[in-house]
Structures are given as structure tokens and as C-alpha cells.
Amino acid sequence: MLCAMSQPAPKSSRIRDLLTKPIRLPQWFAGRPSAGDPRVFSFNDERESVVNEVAARVVAQCLGARLELLINDSAHREIERLEKQRDDEAREWLGFWRTVVRKLARMSETERHETLRQIVEPMARDVAGNFDPRVYRFAQQVIPGLIAGVMNPKQLMVDAASVRKLGAERLVSLTGHLDEMHALSQIGTVVVVPTHSSNLDSLAIGESLARENLPPVVYGAGKNLFTNPIISFFMHNLGAYRIDRRIKSQIYKQVLKTYSCVMIERGYHSLFFPGGTRSRSGMLEGRLKLGLAGTAVEAYARNAIRAKSRGEAPRPIFFVPVTINYALVLEAESLVEDYLKEKGQARYIIEDDEFSQLDRWLAFFRRLTSYGAACVLRYGPAIDPFGNRVDPQGRSLAPDGRVIDPVSYVTHRGEPVLDPARDAAYTRDLGRELVEHYRRETVIMTTQLVAHVLFRKLVRETPGVDLFGRVRRRGEITWAHAEYVTSYRETLDRLRALQDQGEVHINSYLETDSAERSLERALEAWDGYHTRTMARITDGQIVIEDPALLLYYQNRLVPFAERIAGEGDERAAIEIAALAGAL
Amino acid sequence: MSGVATSSDPGSDGERPLVAVLGGGPFGLALAKAAARTGQVLLLSRRDPGLQLDNVRVTADLAQLADAELIFMAVPSRYAKEALRDAGHHLDGRHLLVHVSRGLLDDELRTMSHLLRSVTPCRRVGALAGPISVDVLTNASPGGGVVGSEFPEVAEAVRGALGGPTLRIYDSIDLRGVELAAALTGLLLFTIGFAQRIGFGPATIATVTTRGVAEVSRIGTALGARSDTFGGLACFGDLLAAVAGSDRPELELGRALAEGATPNAALLRAGGNIEGIEVARRVSTFGTRRKIETPLADVIAKMVGGELSASQAVRTLMGRDVGSE
Known part of the structure; x- marks a missing residue:
């Protein structure tokens, strides 16, 4: 039976691969990351072990009767999606899922586990990102110039030598607790959690980190953003992992959560937009579910358990709230229209908003340059995963300013333990705390x-x-x-x-x-x-x-x-x- | 990740960890007595340092709080901030902090757990509510209550400390709902006391009370609470206890006002820390701002403020338009 359940064989067409798979540079001249480089520079060496750990953990978490339900749910949701899609992915995978549905009831526990592994591994592989320091350095040099060129081509000709100065720095001004961010990114793992009003947000954050010589962050990006081969190339090689919002199955959600948890556990600085989608109304986020950012709490608990067994303190995790404040919002017209239709929460992706229209981009950037610093990024004070302020040494502080041990929050009767219900409650608390920070840092x-x-x-x-x-x-x-x-x-x-x-x-x-x-x-x-x-x-x-x-x-x-x-x-x-x- | 410890691991449970009670008032003392039946209790009280009770250690030394796992916070709302600030110096993320307050903090109707979380480093917080009286706790007479907390271990700890053959402790993850229900029920208790004394029959009392539950549930849901929490022990349970003859001071306050006492005299007669009175004014203000209908709170706030007489209050309530339920 397992034979019939084998995964679809990878297609051999090189041309098709080029069009659909993310492009990576050959590793011949890649060079080894040196000691002082940010953690993410060595991500590619760890990529396989991350994928394996994610797959193993998801498979281990899904046990017993729940497993059958989970596989069944995934199979039906995937069949429904793929039948609508009718593309190459559908041709590859529909047969697999139909066989799963047909045979699931008769499978033994071992066979179910094997099936789950066959589902989870490709999912984890598809999600996992890539980081190429060469692409990063290239982007750091060229992208601000490109932005400047788009915004003001004449000036670009006149002042080609200081091309970096022209663009992003005039456009985006940075303020807030940047010194703290420098210090903390050396001490622990930083989870950057900005407000979200525009698709330009991740660019603005990425650019601000590069400008400040802060280490790059890994972040999840919708798979729809990977359809353009150029954007896809940069996204994929700059640490973005792919989130396919069309996949609704619980197993996939578990893979995503586990992936972000493993990445934070391993010390990769991360970026999440805890509001989920862009604010339709233009309001500051009022309620945060946190989603993947919430996995930082579990990551901390896991690190605390491991550290305790070695008699060490775990590497701390810091949440850094950032407000992104635009004088003009690229997609304002579409967003408010959506808000007023009261569909804001239901519609996940606006397919044809200003973000996909080149002339709107040009008009937007031209207006912004004449405005001056039209976007202000404010880095707020960092907090630990339990909402406590931290000092510049990365130590958690009680409201009275006393240094407290964050491990105490994941401790039960003296031992750090895992507890999903507890961590979900901490995550909700953290969401409320971040809302307060957003308001103050606006x-x-x-x-x-x-x-x-x-x-x-x-x-x-x-x-x-x-x-x-x-x-x-x-x-x-x-x-x-x-x-x-x-x-x-x-x-x-x-x-x-x-x-x-x-x-x-x-x-x-x-x-x-x-x-x-x-x-x-x-x-x-x-x-x-x-x-x-x-x-x-x-x-x-x-x-x-x-x-x-x-x-x-x-x-x-x-x-x-x-x-x-x-x-x-x-x-x-x-x-x-x-x-x-x-x- | 195999071999990772989870909170349900066997072996992590043994003898019940130390329980502390902050505040030596009648309710704090009753909590200490009830918890002393299941293990050691630390009672933080300046009132009666010589108090002798089995299993209870009385102290004024807040530093000893650090040894406790579960801490009941039984200090009246108006002293709460200071007490929590002092206690907070000795607490961290290990501690489970549960309050028994029936008050609200401000006109935004924020609840005591907000203070717990902002003044102390504790995050695992909860609220104990429902028809748990001093009598139920002290004499172990059969009864029940509810712990609102988003953290399952908080409810488990309270159950471990107070629960037993005579006391059933239910849990709810709707902390906000339990706190609001406990606070807003005071309004309804007042109304019942008032209605009883003014001579209303059972049908009238039932109508006013039931519509009152709808009103407080409306306010609760506007603040993110679940409406079914108001049908539970924290609100409905407390109301039935009142109708069955409990001795809550809000009832007495309602009766005194119905008899024509001035608001001040009525407060004096009812005694105790009646948090429900301030609640009426706050709810009424909140309702006006958020465009939520709060007829009962409006009338009570005006009566307690001396703006409406008893008979005017009745006319105001009965003269309202009737809608669907």
C-alpha cells in the first residue's frame, strides 16, 4: 500500500523548474561566512537540518486518533483547492491526495505516520527560505539606488556618486530605540513586530535594518509575491520563507508554526506582521492574534528546557514593536474601499490593488520625494515574550525596575516545561501589550x-x-x-x-x-x-x-x-x- | 523534540505548594481557613498578628510571598494598587495571582486583572467569583465558584487549594467576563434589594433581574467578554444566591434606598466596601459613550447620586419602550 502512496516524482523539465522554482546562485564561489557575520549568513548550511527538524517535530506532534482526522482534513481541503487550480501542481498532487482519501481508513498507525511524513516534508521544503550573502550585499548596494532612480531619474544622473543618499534616506526617516536594537541583536534573538499598512512595509523594514547595519531578519512572505521572477529571486535569497495562503489545511499551518518556532529557537532574527494583513481602515492594530509571532513563546520555553539541562541560561528573545508611519499610503484607496465594504477582514489578498500597478508606484514615489521624509519608522522599546521591558543588557525588568528571570514564566514547580495552553495565553497577553506599545510609539x-x-x-x-x-x-x-x-x-x-x-x-x-x-x-x-x-x-x-x-x-x-x-x-x-x- | 518535559508530567505534583492570602479582612481570612484544609497557608495581614489557626502562618513580611505558588489577593479595590505594588517587589513569573475583587478600575471599565498585570510582574493571573461566601469558605458548607483565567494552571491551583468535597470550583478562560460579571452583578443585587423592599412581587423582580442580566451581558460583550459567562456562576449564580437569601451588602443598600434613606445613610447602613455603587456610575458613563443602552445602571447611578427618588426610578424603568428579548 505504501508503494501506491508514493509522492509525485519530481519533474525533470529544466525550463519548467526555472519558471516555477526559486532561483539560486551556484555555490561555487559562495565563500564561507566569517565569525562576525550575522547568524542568517550561515542559514544555507543549516537549511536541510531545519527542514528535517520541522518535519520530524510536526510528525511527532500529530498522534493517535487526531492523526486520521488531520490527514483527512488536509486531503479534502487540498483536493478542493487543487481541483480549482488545475495547474501543474494539481496534476502532480491530485492523484496522491485522492489515494490518501481512499486508503486512509484502512491504514495502520505506522502507515498513517508514513503518509503524514510524505505530506509534511515537501511542505516544509516548500516553506523553507534561502539566504545568500552575495545577494544581500548586492541588494544593499543597488536597491536604494534603484528606488532613487524610480523616484527621481534626473537627480540620479546629476548625483550618481551619492546615489544611496538620494533614495531611501530621504524617503524613510528612522527614529526610536535603535541603539537598544543594536545591543539586543548581539545578545539574543530579535523578533521585529511592526504595524502593517502597506506592502512596502517589509521593504521599509529591510532597508532600515540594512542602513543601520543591523542584522537582516527572516520573514514569511505570501507565495503570491513570488510569482514575479525578479521579486521572487530577491525575496527567496534574502531569507524570506514562503507562505501559501491558498493552503488551508491544519497540517500546513502546523508546518508554518513549527518552521518559525525552529528558526527563532535557532537564533534567527525574525520579522512578523502581527496584525496579519494590512490595516484596511488605516487604524492602528487594535487586536492582535500574533499568529506565527506567537511561536516565539514556545521557542523560548524549548530553549529554557534545553538550557536548564546544560545548566545554562537560555538565549533571550526580544520583541521589538515598530510603527511604520506614512504620510501617504500607496494602497490607501483600495484599502479604505475594502474597509467600507466591510469585507476587510474576510478578503485576504486584494489581487489588483495599487501595489500591482506600475503607474501608481511612480506617482506615489514622485509625490513622496517632493514631500521629504514621508515615512517615519519608529523602533519602540524591546520587551521579552512575556511583555516585560528589557534593559540594554537584555535582562527582563519587573514594573518596579527589578531584574527578573524570564524562565520563571515557563516554569512549573521549579522546572521549565512546555505547555501549549499556557503559551497561547501568554501570546494573547503579548498581543494586548503590543497594541499599547503601538499606540505610544505612533x-x-x-x-x-x-x-x-x-x-x-x-x-x-x-x-x-x-x-x-x-x-x-x-x-x-x-x-x-x-x-x-x-x-x-x-x-x-x-x-x-x-x-x-x-x-x-x-x-x-x-x-x-x-x-x-x-x-x-x-x-x-x-x-x-x-x-x-x-x-x-x-x-x-x-x-x-x-x-x-x-x-x-x-x-x-x-x-x-x-x-x-x-x-x-x-x-x-x-x-x-x-x-x-x-x- | 523527544524527551521534552510538559506541565502534565507525572512527578511534578506532590504536596500542595504554599498558598498565600494577601489581606486579612473577613474574606481573606475565610480564604485562608479554606486553604488551610488542603495544606500550608501564609496569611499576609497586619490586622491580627497573633492569630492562631492550624496550618496558617500569619505575617506582615511580604518577602515571604516569594515562597508561595498561588496568591489570593483579597485587599479592597481602593487599597489594591498600593498593596500590589508592595507585594510585586517579591514576585516574578512563577507566581499565580488570583483576586476576588468585585470592583472596576475606571470609566473604561477596566478590571482588577489589568492592575495585577501592570503593577506586578505576574502574568498568570485569575479572578475567583460566584456565590462563594465567607460562610461557604469558613464552614465548608456546600457551594461553588468559578475561576476566570486564561492559564489552565491557575484554575488548577485554586481547585487544589480550595476545592474539595464541599466546594466545586469551575474554570473559565473568559477572565474578563468573570471579572465583569462579578462587578456588574452588584448592580443587579442592588436592584433586587430595592425591588423586594418597595413591595414588588416575584414577577416584577424576575423581569427586572432577567433584563438586568441582559444589560450587563451587553456591556460585557462590548468589552470582549463572552455572553454565556453571564449565565454562569459569576453572575447568574450570584443572583440566585441573593434571591435565595444571601447577605450581600448591595441588597441592603437597595432596601435602604427603597425605604427612602438618603444615599449616604443607605451606604452607612449597608456597611462593607460596596464596590457596586461606583460601578453604576461608571457603567452609565460608559454606556453613554459607547452608545450601549444601560437603563438599569443609569437609574441606579441617579438614585445613589440623589438625583432620582425611588418612585421616580420605578416610573423611569417601567415607562421605557418594550422591545424584543
Whole structure:
């Protein structure tokens, strides 16, 4: 029977391989990683052992009666998916899965295990990434220049020598606890957890790490991003592992979780977007499931158990929350439309948004360069997997500042132990903690504050109207420019007070620009990029043209709405604050 | 990974680890007595250092908390922050911290576990609620309660400390729900006391109480709790105990107000730390802000604040539009 269950034989066509398999450079001149290199430089040597460990662990975890259910579930889900796909993958695998379904009930325990191994191994192999230091160095040198070229080709010609300076550094400004990040990445394993509003986020994070000479991180990327051979080449060779969101089976989810757990256990710095998908509403993430990032808690427990048996302290794991704050969001129009359709949570991948349209990219980058530092990445203070702050030496701190041992959190009666239910609870706690960090580490941008002041006016002028009624009020609400200026100034003052209390951060433009200049700056940014006019000034009156996009940009201020509202705006602010509940 | 220890490994359980009770008030003392039936107890109390009880060591030295595994936090809400801050100096991730508070922290209706987690380094926290009274704990009379905690080992530890042939301890992972149910039930108890004394019949009391459960469950779900938690021991169980004749101070407060006592006099008569009264005002404010209907909390807040008389309160409640259940 096992014979009939054999896996599909690998196809021999070289051409097909080139088109479908990730391309790697030959290893002839690869060179050996040296001692001071980041951990990930030696990933390729460990790749096979990572895949084997993942497969072995997943197989060992699925035992008894649950195993039959798991295989059955996977088989039916895979058949359903592949029948719809009708591609080469379907031709390769459909037969295998159908045979599994036919024979599963009669299989012995051993045969079921063997079948599971046959399912899990290719999955793990497909997920596993690759890291080529040559590609990394190449990307480090060339990509900022490429970005600069796309953004401003004329300048590129003039100032070719300092091409790196032109692009990313002007575009993305870095702030926050970067020194701490330097120190901690030497001491332990860093798990970077940013907010997520755009597909550019992973680029922005990658670029910021490279610019700061911080070690690169491994990260999961949707398989849909691997369809373009050039992007696929870079993604695949820069440590990205592939997540196929079409596969719904529990076994696959287990493989992904185990893969990220093993990688963190082995000390690879990792990047996860704990919000899952991009924020449809433009709001800061309010509830985090953490998903794969949650495996860091298990990874820590496993390391603690191993370390204890050797009489050592485990290598610490640090979560570093990062807020990515854009003055303009590339995909804003599609995202808010999706949010308003209330499909935001259900639709996983928007197939045809601005990210896939070259002309939108060009328009976006051109607008950004004229804006200046249009994206601010703020690295927050690091916390351990249990939500405690850590000091620059990587030691966990209690709320009173005392150094505590993080192993105590995974200890039961003196021994570190594995406990999935406990770790799930820690993960939920960590999600709540990160939400708080995101709020405090947010950097409010000019476009967001201007949008908020305008949207609050709209809410104030439309009492009793619901959100959907409001976003249809195009060109109906006008506001005397002078009154706007007063309202803006008061709001900014209150926001500054919040900043002084450590509740939020504000962008440097907001510190220096006058109210009039801020409005101009926001309108210029929007007009140059978004296809619809958001607001315009006519005869000293501001006319609100696109409430939906204003909503998107102002949503970043939802957590602060009530505390920055002045007299007369309280009710509108309460309504805006209530938007958070509708997440 | 074979050979990795798990929390259910045999051999990790032996003699019950030390249980500590923080706070020597009537409920703290009762918890200490109940836990003393299953093993050693450390009672942190400044009230009565000479207290002699079997298996109970009384101390004011917080450093001794470090030796305990499970710690019951039985200090009234208003002193909680300070007590937790002091105790927190001696705690870490090993400790399981369970509170018995029926109060809320602020107008966002945050619950005591928030304080536990933010003031101490403990993460494995829980709340004990339901119709567990001083009598049930002290005299081992049959009863039950519920522990809300996301950590299974917390409920197990409470069961190990208090559970036995006469006390059934259920568990729920809906910590928020259990805490909110415990806090919001105070409102309903007040209403029952009020209705009893003003002379309402069983049908009226049943109607008001049942609609009250719907109201508190609505608030709970708006805050992320599960609605079925309100049908459990933490809310419904407590209510039935009240109807069956328990002596919670919220009932007495309701009765006093129904008799026309001024709010201050009524509070004095009811005695105890009535956390439910502040809860009414907070719930009412929260409902207004979040557009959740909270008629009962609105009326109670106004009555306790002296803005409504008993008869006006009844008219307000009965005059509302009737909708579907």
C-alpha cells in the first residue's frame, strides 16, 4: 500500500523548474561566512537540518486518533483547492491526495505516520527560505539606488556618486530605540513586530535594518509575491520563507508554526506582521492574534528546557514593536474601499490593488520625494515574550525596575516545561501589550492630523448620520479657512501635550509648520497622488471632497480623538473614538 | 523534540505548594481557613498578628510571598494598587495571582486583572467569583465558584487549594467576563434589594433581574467578554444566591434606598466596601459613550447620586419602550 502512496516524482523539465522554482546562485564561489557575520549568513548550511527538524517535530506532534482526522482534513481541503487550480501542481498532487482519501481508513498507525511524513516534508521544503550573502550585499548596494532612480531619474544622473543618499534616506526617516536594537541583536534573538499598512512595509523594514547595519531578519512572505521572477529571486535569497495562503489545511499551518518556532529557537532574527494583513481602515492594530509571532513563546520555553539541562541560561528573545508611519499610503484607496465594504477582514489578498500597478508606484514615489521624509519608522522599546521591558543588557525588568528571570514564566514547580495552553495565553497577553506599545510609539503625520481635523468637522456637521452616510457627503461640507486654522492649532496643542506625557509622538513637520503650511502640505501630497481630490480651498472656504479617504488617514488618530478634541467637538470625538469598536 | 518535559508530567505534583492570602479582612481570612484544609497557608495581614489557626502562618513580611505558588489577593479595590505594588517587589513569573475583587478600575471599565498585570510582574493571573461566601469558605458548607483565567494552571491551583468535597470550583478562560460579571452583578443585587423592599412581587423582580442580566451581558460583550459567562456562576449564580437569601451588602443598600434613606445613610447602613455603587456610575458613563443602552445602571447611578427618588426610578424603568428579548 505504501508503494501506491508514493509522492509525485519530481519533474525533470529544466525550463519548467526555472519558471516555477526559486532561483539560486551556484555555490561555487559562495565563500564561507566569517565569525562576525550575522547568524542568517550561515542559514544555507543549516537549511536541510531545519527542514528535517520541522518535519520530524510536526510528525511527532500529530498522534493517535487526531492523526486520521488531520490527514483527512488536509486531503479534502487540498483536493478542493487543487481541483480549482488545475495547474501543474494539481496534476502532480491530485492523484496522491485522492489515494490518501481512499486508503486512509484502512491504514495502520505506522502507515498513517508514513503518509503524514510524505505530506509534511515537501511542505516544509516548500516553506523553507534561502539566504545568500552575495545577494544581500548586492541588494544593499543597488536597491536604494534603484528606488532613487524610480523616484527621481534626473537627480540620479546629476548625483550618481551619492546615489544611496538620494533614495531611501530621504524617503524613510528612522527614529526610536535603535541603539537598544543594536545591543539586543548581539545578545539574543530579535523578533521585529511592526504595524502593517502597506506592502512596502517589509521593504521599509529591510532597508532600515540594512542602513543601520543591523542584522537582516527572516520573514514569511505570501507565495503570491513570488510569482514575479525578479521579486521572487530577491525575496527567496534574502531569507524570506514562503507562505501559501491558498493552503488551508491544519497540517500546513502546523508546518508554518513549527518552521518559525525552529528558526527563532535557532537564533534567527525574525520579522512578523502581527496584525496579519494590512490595516484596511488605516487604524492602528487594535487586536492582535500574533499568529506565527506567537511561536516565539514556545521557542523560548524549548530553549529554557534545553538550557536548564546544560545548566545554562537560555538565549533571550526580544520583541521589538515598530510603527511604520506614512504620510501617504500607496494602497490607501483600495484599502479604505475594502474597509467600507466591510469585507476587510474576510478578503485576504486584494489581487489588483495599487501595489500591482506600475503607474501608481511612480506617482506615489514622485509625490513622496517632493514631500521629504514621508515615512517615519519608529523602533519602540524591546520587551521579552512575556511583555516585560528589557534593559540594554537584555535582562527582563519587573514594573518596579527589578531584574527578573524570564524562565520563571515557563516554569512549573521549579522546572521549565512546555505547555501549549499556557503559551497561547501568554501570546494573547503579548498581543494586548503590543497594541499599547503601538499606540505610544505612533508618529502622527501631517496628513493624518489635517484629515482628522477635517473629518471631525464633517462628523460635527452631520449629527445622527452613520459612517456610510458620511462618506457619501462629497463636496457638501465647507469650512471657513480661518475657523479651520483655529481648530487645527488647538488640536495640535493637545496632541503636543499628549506627546509630553509619552502617549504619542508627532512628526517634525507638525512641530515646525504653521497651520496654513500643514494644510498646504497635506493637500499637495494627496493631490499629487490620489486619483480623487480629498479637499480643496475655494474663496477662503475648505471644501471636503472625499470623506472616505479622509477617514482612512484620520483613523490613525482614533485612540486619541477624545483627548485632543476642543470645546464643541466632544460629541464628534466620541463618535470617532467609537470607530475603534467597529474594527 | 523527544524527551521534552510538559506541565502534565507525572512527578511534578506532590504536596500542595504554599498558598498565600494577601489581606486579612473577613474574606481573606475565610480564604485562608479554606486553604488551610488542603495544606500550608501564609496569611499576609497586619490586622491580627497573633492569630492562631492550624496550618496558617500569619505575617506582615511580604518577602515571604516569594515562597508561595498561588496568591489570593483579597485587599479592597481602593487599597489594591498600593498593596500590589508592595507585594510585586517579591514576585516574578512563577507566581499565580488570583483576586476576588468585585470592583472596576475606571470609566473604561477596566478590571482588577489589568492592575495585577501592570503593577506586578505576574502574568498568570485569575479572578475567583460566584456565590462563594465567607460562610461557604469558613464552614465548608456546600457551594461553588468559578475561576476566570486564561492559564489552565491557575484554575488548577485554586481547585487544589480550595476545592474539595464541599466546594466545586469551575474554570473559565473568559477572565474578563468573570471579572465583569462579578462587578456588574452588584448592580443587579442592588436592584433586587430595592425591588423586594418597595413591595414588588416575584414577577416584577424576575423581569427586572432577567433584563438586568441582559444589560450587563451587553456591556460585557462590548468589552470582549463572552455572553454565556453571564449565565454562569459569576453572575447568574450570584443572583440566585441573593434571591435565595444571601447577605450581600448591595441588597441592603437597595432596601435602604427603597425605604427612602438618603444615599449616604443607605451606604452607612449597608456597611462593607460596596464596590457596586461606583460601578453604576461608571457603567452609565460608559454606556453613554459607547452608545450601549444601560437603563438599569443609569437609574441606579441617579438614585445613589440623589438625583432620582425611588418612585421616580420605578416610573423611569417601567415607562421605557418594550422591545424584543
